[in-house]
Amino acid sequence: MNIVGTLLHYLMFEELPGLDDQNRPLWAYEGRIHDNCERRGHYELGEFVREWGDEGAKKGWCLFEMGCKGPYAFANCPTMKFNDSTSWPVQAGHGCMACVEKQFFDKYAHERKI
């Protein structure tokens, strides 16, 4: 979707969108996922999921203790979401894996806090 969006940006505005220091389009990759996350309020209040499927999980509490890499990732997943805005990993109860970041396999693709 970000690919198509960037193409459309070029078609509509006749110039490439602004890019970040990794040459990713700012319109999609500027915001930190942690800052745009709908569960941020729970993070601030210290309401964390401690075990998959626990009471906090049922209430949609923050997944930071379950290894969510939202604080380290920059993308528009929380706002634009996926599949026609149906959902995104955090909404489905699993932390962000920072899959858009460099070396994500080695640095972020696991379920433990860094």
Place this chain on the structure above:
Amino acid sequence: MKKIIIDPVTRVEGHLRVEVQLDENNIIEEAYVSGQLFRGIETILKDRDPRDAGLLAGRICGVCTNSHFRAAVSCVEDAYGIEIPDNARSVRDLMSLALFIQDHVVHFYHLHSFDYVDVTSALQADAEVCSKTAYKYSADPFRNSKAHYENVKQKLQTFVDSGRLGPFANGYWGHAAYKLSAEENLILLSHYLDALKFQSSISKAIAIFGGKTPHPQSIVVGGITSVADMLNPSRLNEFIFILKEAKEFVDRAYLPDMKLLAAAYRDEIKSGQGRGNGNFIAVGGYAFSDGRLFESGVISGHDFGNIREFDPKNITEHVERSWYKEEDPDTPYYTDLNRDGSLKTEKDSDKYSWIKAPRYEGKTMECGPLARVLVSYSKNNALLKPYVEDFLKETDLELIDLSSTVGRNAARAIETRYITDLLFKRISDLLQHIKYYDTETWKSYDFSTLPQTAGGNAFFEVPRGILSHFIEIEEQKISHYSVIAPTTWNATPKNRDGARGPYEEALIGMKLEDPEKPLEVLKVLHSFDPCLACAVHVIDARGRELGRYKIR
């Protein structure tokens, strides 16, 4: 002797190359199918935490997405003896089964239908005749008004007028192997366009529980994470409503189109075009309160009366003609191509593919919707039988006719309709659990107390056939990982015994109308629904028998 090389084969997943040798009558006498890219995800998995296997293994493929994620997590659960709660199995099944529906429809319309549909001919169609024709194959055809067909024709005309055919470019338009009338072409083209929206919609159903698709992220060792969605009545009903819409298309467009194809290509079907050696393998599964969706079994030589039990111990893998060292099958060993760019196939020691050679009892096996339908039907699976009988009756075909190029597609469509209907029953299991206050979605475990050494495996039916994952854990890290994907079985190269893999065998004996335009070859290959990213992988150096993991 003429050699035709098609590389890359398009409208498949991954990198597939085929070389066929023709005799003086343009009949295929020999075929070599090659997987062209090595990525080594299993090598990447070495030395990692087993709990992360799913996230990484999932990236093997984004088309049969979720399949590898689930299989990876499942083989870790098998290794540690973790039994997941029923609700977790239900949610995983809902995602997996919805994927079947999405995958099969996309495959038929967007990857395969242009092997049957001559797009340029659709421009000549009479919209009113289209509308009437559709009633031959359905009492309630999908979007069947004359106005709608005029609209589709206009869309197509705009493409053609612009001089840029877009997705319709580069087809073998006008080829003699096309058999559909202009109206039949327009009907299928109309559904091709509808299917674009369809697949987007059914994908949303997967995303409800998976977070997103491709690459859902809600499966963890021990269960699933999307408990909030599972308990949310609005989300549950969103899933059901999407499924209802999907059923409309499957019943009123997909199945009728298959009946249309069966009628138009009847001669081809009856002559067994695209038939392999008749060896089929299925592991079955998807049990729920009403029974089991698929049976397991092994068929040899189309002998439907004699189904053998599936035993993983009979699986072996070989690299005699694959680009790996025989002394150390985990190590890639690329022997390059001939100077003229063709595959090295002259000697029976020549290696020509990145795909390894899985064998069952030493024989090549076809897996996929056809295998599932044949095995489950022959084993009298009461849930599936009516769907097969219904189709065979309406098209006046026999079971053996399904073992053909068009037949493979029919099996895929039958399976899709079957799964769509049964998914409503499958979700009932989940609803019943929740109704009686069972909301468990994760089996608790303490990783630090799990065994240091373990081994496990997982076998699943996934859209293209059988998927198996094998894991060995030492010092709580993945020490070895291996995947055999459906396309590994189907696109397997030969071994030194010269026995052809399913893709290769299905091509033999076929006559090409025009060697410059090998549409017939594409038709056969596409009918298997190739996924090459999955097919290429590493195997266990220690023992060729991959079914004996019992280390605890």
